[in-house]
Amino acid sequence: MIEAFQIVALVLVAASGTAVVLVRDPLRQAVVVSFYGSLLAGLFFAFQAPDVALSQIVIGSVGVPLMLLMTIAKIRKREGGREGDE
């Protein structure tokens, strides 16, 4: 039942998911999580859920990383204001 495409998608998602955890810097993590999000969309597509994949592309690869990035920017700005240069 399981196709080669599905196996590839599963392995890629597993690898990039691990990468998200292994990267410790939040800024880099935001970029990696975006990559992971787009791979996850591929996984959904491989498992015949194009509807979910479509929303995952936008939310996973744009929405979540964007909010992360902005939160990081906000925090850094505040820290930079308090302690001079970070």
Next chain:
Amino acid sequence: MALVVWGFTGLPDFGHYKGDYGRLLAKVAVPERKATDVVVSTTFDYRGFDTLGEEMILFTAVLGLVVLLRELRGEQEEEEEADDNKEGEAGREHRTSDALRIFGLGLVGPTVLLGVYIVTHGTLTPGGGFQGGVILATALLIVYLAGRYAAMRKVSPIPLLEAGEASGATAFALFGLGGLIIAGVYMKNFIDPGTKGSLLSGGFIPLLNIAVGLEVAGAFSLAFQEFLDQTILLRSPGGGE
């Protein structure tokens, strides 16, 4: 741990779906609703009441976000309002390269078109109100990425986004009421499903898709904008920058 392993042993084999509801829908949905995307006819018609609930979750979540962040903004923006006008657009705009600007602005049109396409063709192909709505919201982000924060504020004034979000959510609930009035059951599909494969097939499903598209696009744009406002407009109190 043992419990998890024990639980896994009880799962059906890969690709062996055990659920009569899904099987039934897969058989019945296309002949009954004439919409070729069964997922959409499930979420908007057979399970429309759940979607109404989800809609309200998104609506209240964004509402809460806006209210929460607005309180923060009110404290700080008053002091800044004075020099806000002086600095104006030039002061706040990021300096972006021409390549990024041209590429970004070139992408806005196709992105909007894609979003509208996904919303309106939800009944035929994978997609629908939610997916199209978020795509529309990203078009706004592209405008920002192209370095035109001021332009982004211009094409998407917050009252317009709020109105879009609210009217989308209201329209969805009203279509539900329409089912109650015309067909006697809340959320019942009361419009003739039409012919299979045509753009307007599926009864009220395309209309619901548009309502949800409006709501989601408004909600996400509003959320993005609030976040951007937080990071760009507001300087930290007493901060050096």
